[in-house]
Amino acid sequence: MAGPVTAEVALEARGLTAGYPGAPRVLRDVALRIDRGVRLALMGANGSGKSTLLRCLSGALRPDAGEIVADGAVLRRGKRALTGHRQYVQLVLQDPDDQLFAADVVQDVSFGPVNLGLGPDEVAARVEEVLAALGISALAGRPVHHLSFGQRKRVALAGALAMRPAVLLLDEPTAGLDPRGVTALLRTLDALGAAGTTVVMATHDADLVWRWADQVAVLVGHGLRQGDPAQLLGDPDVLAPAGLEPPWQVRLLREAGAPPASGADRPREPADVLARLRVFATGDGA
Numbered sequence: 001m002a003g004p005v006t007a008e009v010a011l012e013a014r015g016l017t018a019g020y021p022g023a024p025r026v027l028r029d030v031a032l033r034i035d036r037g038v039r040l041a042l043m044g045a046n047g048s049g050k051s052t053l054l055r056c057l058s059g060a061l062r063p064d065a066g067e068i069v070a071d072g073a074v075l076r077r078g079k080r081a082l083t084g085h086r087q088y089v090q091l092v093l094q095d096p097d098d099q100l101f102a103a104d105v106v107q108d109v110s111f112g113p114v115n116l117g118l119g120p121d122e123v124a125a126r127v128e129e130v131l132a133a134l135g136i137s138a139l140a141g142r143p144v145h146h147l148s149f150g151q152r153k154r155v156a157l158a159g160a161l162a163m164r165p166a167v168l169l170l171d172e173p174t175a176g177l178d179p180r181g182v183t184a185l186l187r188t189l190d191a192l193g194a195a196g197t198t199v200v201m202a203t204h205d206a207d208l209v210w211r212w213a214d215q216v217a218v219l220v221g222h223g224l225r226q227g228d229p230a231q232l233l234g235d236p237d238v239l240a241p242a243g244l245e246p247p248w249q250v251r252l253l254r255e256a257g258a259p260p261a262s263g264a265d266r267p268r269e270p271a272d273v274l275a276r277l278r279v280f281a282t283g284d285g286a
């Protein structure tokens, strides 16, 4: 049967079963496909396994069954394979304090590139570039433990970006950021996306997902539903078990009795929703 054109897959989980010793499995037979260049939001209730799935995808956690396929090749567990995988995929943890350990910002951001065996000039150039891109050049010489939480989050992101990964996995990157910090982060992600980076973001923020994501994957029970945000974020059978509310755009359209939005041209910003409501009202009155 003829299907849609298959996009290149950057990273994939197949039949993934994973958990922690002495506890019930967190993920059971989960499949996730991450197309190259996509913006994918990963959602689910607290404890549903978002971080666990990201850790498996990054190679940090070994699944009990199933496999991770990166750039078309099954991830092997040898040291060399995992080192190569970490150049391809970078995970930024939810809590920067689980990620940052060097004395100052430059040392921390340099750590990955130094481990890649890059020369001092190349390391310095990468560090300078990512600090500038994230607007934190002024923090360069500061001790990490003197920084605010939001600043530490940006430094942790800088460390990942300095590795120039093809796939960036972000675990709740907006949690704890002020609105300006969120806007700056989204601008950075836009620039990365334009340069071809694939970005996966675990988040509880349905409003943000509606605006930002090309696709959404929601952990429900031990399994996963993946699809279009307009489809999944309006579906009570997905939202309720994931502990989610529909985004404000969906609630407002519903409240006005307007038809549900669908597809990639869903109204994302307030002006888009207003325009849709106007069209609906005019059509209704005609």
Ligand SMILES: Nc1ncnc2c1ncn2[C@@H]1O[C@H](COP(=O)(O)OP(=O)(O)OP(=O)(O)O)[C@@H](O)[C@H]1O
Pocket (backbone or CB within 6 Å): 020, 021, 023, 026, 044, 045, 046, 047, 048, 049, 050, 051, 052, 053
């Ligand atoms: N290191 C660990 N050892 C044992 N159990 C763990 C460990 N890390 C997570 N878990 C358990 O695995 C389950 C899934 O946790 P995980 O952090 O993946 O969920 P999450 O969806 O990211 O949650 P949240 O939205 O709260 O960040 C939880 O029941 C948690 O208690």
